[in-house]
Amino acid sequence: MAARIQIPREAKRGDVIEVRILIQHPMETGYRHDDVGHLIKRNVINALSCRYDGVEVFRADLSSGISANPYVQFYTVAEASGDLEFTWIDDEGERGSERQAIVVRG
Amino acid sequence: MKRRDFLAGAAGALALPGAALAQVDPRDPLVRALTNGAPVRKGKVTLVLPQLADNGNSVPIRITVDSPMTPADHVKSIHLYSERNPVPNMANFYLGPRAGKAEINSRVRLAGSQRVTAVAKLSDGSFWYDAAPIVVTLSACLDES
Amino acid sequence: MRFAGLALAAAALAAGAAPAQERAIPSGELKSGSAFLGSDLRALQNDAFANPGMLWVERGEKLWREPAGKKNLACASCHKDTSMRGVAASYPKIDKASGKLFNLEGRINQCRTERMGAEPLRYESEDLLALTAYIARQSLGLPIAARIDGAARAHFEAGRAAYHLRRGQMNLSCAHCHDAQWGKRLLSETISQGHPNAYPAYRMEWQTMGSLERRLRACLSGIRAEMLPYGSQEYLDLELFLAWRAQGLPIETPGVRR
Numbered sequence: 381m382a383a384r385i386q387i388p389r390e391a392k393r394g395d396v397i398e399v400r401i402l403i404q405h406p407m408e409t410g411y412r413h414d415d416v417g418h419l420i421k422r423n424v425i426n427a428l429s430c431r432y433d434g435v436e437v438f439r440a441d442l443s444s445g446i447s448a449n450p451y452v453q454f455y456t457v458a459e460a461s462g463d464l465e466f467t468w469i470d471d472e473g474e475r476g477s478e479r480q481a482i483v484v485r486g
Numbered sequence: 487m488k489r490r491d492f493l494a495g496a497a498g499a500l501a502l503p504g505a506a507l508a509q510v511d512p513r514d515p516l517v518r519a520l521t522n523g524a525p526v527r528k529g530k531v532t533l534v535l536p537q538l539a540d541n542g543n544s545v546p547i548r549i550t551v552d553s554p555m556t557p558a559d560h561v562k563s564i565h566l567y568s569e570r571n572p573v574p575n576m577a578n579f580y581l582g583p584r585a586g587k588a589e590i591n592s593r594v595r596l597a598g599s600q601r602v603t604a605v606a607k608l609s610d611g612s613f614w615y616d617a618a619p620i621v622v623t624l625s626a627c628l629d630e631s
Numbered sequence: 632m633r634f635a636g637l638a639l640a641a642a643a644l645a646a647g648a649a650p651a652q653e654r655a656i657p658s659g660e661l662k663s664g665s666a667f668l669g670s671d672l673r674a675l676q677n678d679a680f681a682n683p684g685m686l687w688v689e690r691g692e693k694l695w696r697e698p699a700g701k702k703n704l705a706c707a708s709c710h711k712d713t714s715m716r717g718v719a720a721s722y723p724k725i726d727k728a729s730g731k732l733f734n735l736e737g738r739i740n741q742c743r744t745e746r747m748g749a750e751p752l753r754y755e756s757e758d759l760l761a762l763t764a765y766i767a768r769q770s771l772g773l774p775i776a777a778r779i780d781g782a783a784r785a786h787f788e789a790g791r792a793a794y795h796l797r798r799g800q801m802n803l804s805c806a807h808c809h810d811a812q813w814g815k816r817l818l819s820e821t822i823s824q825g826h827p828n829a830y831p832a833y834r835m836e837w838q839t840m841g842s843l844e845r846r847l848r849a850c851l852s853g854i855r856a857e858m859l860p861y862g863s864q865e866y867l868d869l870e871l872f873l874a875w876r877a878q879g880l881p882i883e884t885p886g887v888r889r
Contacts, residue, residue: 382690386680396586404686406838409595411572437584445568445576445595447544448838449683453591457584538819540669541835541889623819625889627853629836 381405381476385466391458393486399430399438400453401466403476409444423471425450433462458484516575517605520565521613526605530614531564533604542596542622549579551588551606551614561588563607570600596622654876655810656824661880662813664888667823672835676887684764684833684885687757687840691765694758700749706762709746719767720775720882723871725782732786732867735763736842754861760840764831767884774881775828777874790872793865799856805869820889825850826877827870829886836889843870846888 386400403425410422422444430438437456456464465479517526534548551561560583566576579590588606596602603617665673676682698705723734726741733741739762740751752759779787794805808817809825816822830843837845844866848858859865 382686384680384686384689400680402681402683402686404683404690407595409572432584435584437582439580441578443573443576445566445571445573447593447595449686451591451593451681451683454579454581455585455587455589457586459584536669536671538669540672543835543838546671546675625818625820625836627817627820627849629849629852 381468381470381474383466383476383478385464385478385480387464387480387482389481390483390485393458393460393484395458396455397458397482398453399456399464400451401428401430401478402449402451403428403468404449405470407442407444407446407448407450411444425468425470425476428452428466428468430454430456431465431467432456433460437464458482460484516567520605520607524611524613526613526615528615530608531604531606531616533602533616533618535602535618535620537619537621539596539620539622541625542598544593545596545620545622546591547594547602548589548591549604549606549616551608553588553608555581555583555586555588557583558609560585560609561606562609564588564590565605565607566594567603567605568594568596568600569603570598571596576602596620598622654878655806656813656876658879661826661877662824663826663828663880663883664823664886665829665883667821668887668889672887672889676829676883676885682833682885682887684831684840684887687761687764687831687833688768688885689765690757691761691763691768694762695765700743700747702746702748704747706742715766715769717770717773719770719884720773721777723777723786723867723874725778725786730782732783732871734843734867734870735766736844737862737867739763739766755842755845760831760842763842764840764885767831767882770882771884772881774879775874775877777871777878779871779875783871786868786871787875789865790868790870790875793869794872794876799851799854801854801856803854805850824877825873826880827873828877828880829883829888831884832886832888834888840885843873 381404383401383403388397391397405425407425408420408423412420414420424444425442428440428442429436438454440452442450461482461484463479463481465477467475467477469475530552532550535545539545549564553559553561561581564579568574568576576594581588599621601617601619603615605613605615607613665676679685695706719735723732726733736754736759739759743749744751797804805825808822813822813824827843830846831840833840844861847866851858
């Protein structure tokens with residue numbers, strides 16, 4: 381599961397930074413049919429979390445009410461240089477993760 | 487009381503002036519699971535949706551909560567409810583003082599025109615909400631491609 | 632009734648078929664499909680991070696460097712330092728060696744089968760969409776400049792005929808909506824001019840990326856006409872006519888559409 385993360389490369393300590401993530405996932409609702417009329421089993425990313433230097437700063441429970449290829453944007457305070465690490469899991473138990481580093485000055 | 491009644495009730499209340507009426511019904515099981523019966527007041531939360539969605543499969547949504555986001559006073563979680571989706575609790579977002587700013591942006595699926603509700607839980611245990619109506623249009627052409 | 636009215640109005644307008652070099656929509660009035668979107672989807676297309684089609688562009692960039700096939704070659708093994716900028720804007724294009732007309736998808740598969748010793752990628756497969764999107768993205772902002780001279784001429788004429796052919800239960804041609812009625816409302820939508828400059832595009836209706844041919848099939852399904860198989864000659868010819876018709880419009884891949 382590919383994903384894109386966008387955060388500033390650099391920030392000043394104490395800055396509120398914008399965090400954006402876009403994950404490639406169909407967020408299959410469980411209500412759609414395939415070409416031959418079979419119901420496609422529900423499979424959505426049901427949990428997404430973001431740890432900043434190992435500390436959870438954001439978490440979400442998602443459902444089929446979130447669009448395919450889910451996009452989530454939130455904020456966090458730049459505390460120290462380190463990694464923002466996202467992890468997620470879908471209904472079939474497939475896990476994904478992606479990280480991005482930030483340099484914090486001051 | 488059914489969820490649909492609750493949300494319809496919330497919608498009706500919003501249409502009328504007067505703070506006393508502008509309350510989400512705390513008896514709704516979905517909300518009760520969250521609030522344990524505590525009142526849910528209108529305010530602090532701002533839910534932004536387009537008035538008209540190009541396509542219900544992907545509708546931009548923004549939720550902001552008026553909060554200093556300090557260790558003493560912050561938003562703990564934000565809960566999104568749809569009155570027409572097969573899964574009414576669309577998402578829950580958990581934040582804390584390290585967020586710095588209580589704002590979430592995402593894109594949601596909406597099964598038809600409806601009112602969407604966002605409930606925020608604050609660190610003092612209080613609950614606040616906002617609701618917004620949206621018209622979701624259907625595609626003009628068939629597409630079985 | 633809506634369609635009956637539309638068809639009548641269109642029939643009146645389409646009565647005199649225009650000569651080949653005369654465009655039904657003059658260059659000055661060309662509008663990309665993005666001009667017919669709501670502000671949200673237009674903003675999403677222009678957001679190089681949040682545009683979901685960029686997930687495919689990124690995947691394409693990886694595939695470009697990944698060796699495949701018997702010869703263990705990647706696209707990047709041959710196209711080492713050459714940028715693909717401008718390439719997508721010139722397609723569909725005649726392949727000099729074979730004299731055949733190729734769209735970008737066909738050209739990618741030709742490279743795979745003839746040069747890399749690899750299996751062709753299936754139409755609408757994630758990989759073919761990704762590679763096509765990656766290559767097309769490099770022409771972002773460049774005007775469509777397909778050539779219709781030489782061996783392309785016959786394909787262009789066939790494409791023009793296909794564009795104007797009445798089809799399906801609604802007995803409509805492409806021209807009836809996209810030349811004669813663009814800008815007018817059809818239920819909640821505004822009819823676009825039907826240009827190919829943003830494909831492959833991420834369509835909300837599909838909730839995924841799709842090729843121009845998938846979009847053409849969607850139109851055919853909409854007018855209740857027969858959908859041709861992917862990669863068929865009629866689509867290729869039509870794609871060339873569409874490119875000529877959109878000459879000068881900037882490439883927007885990956886577009887975001889309703």
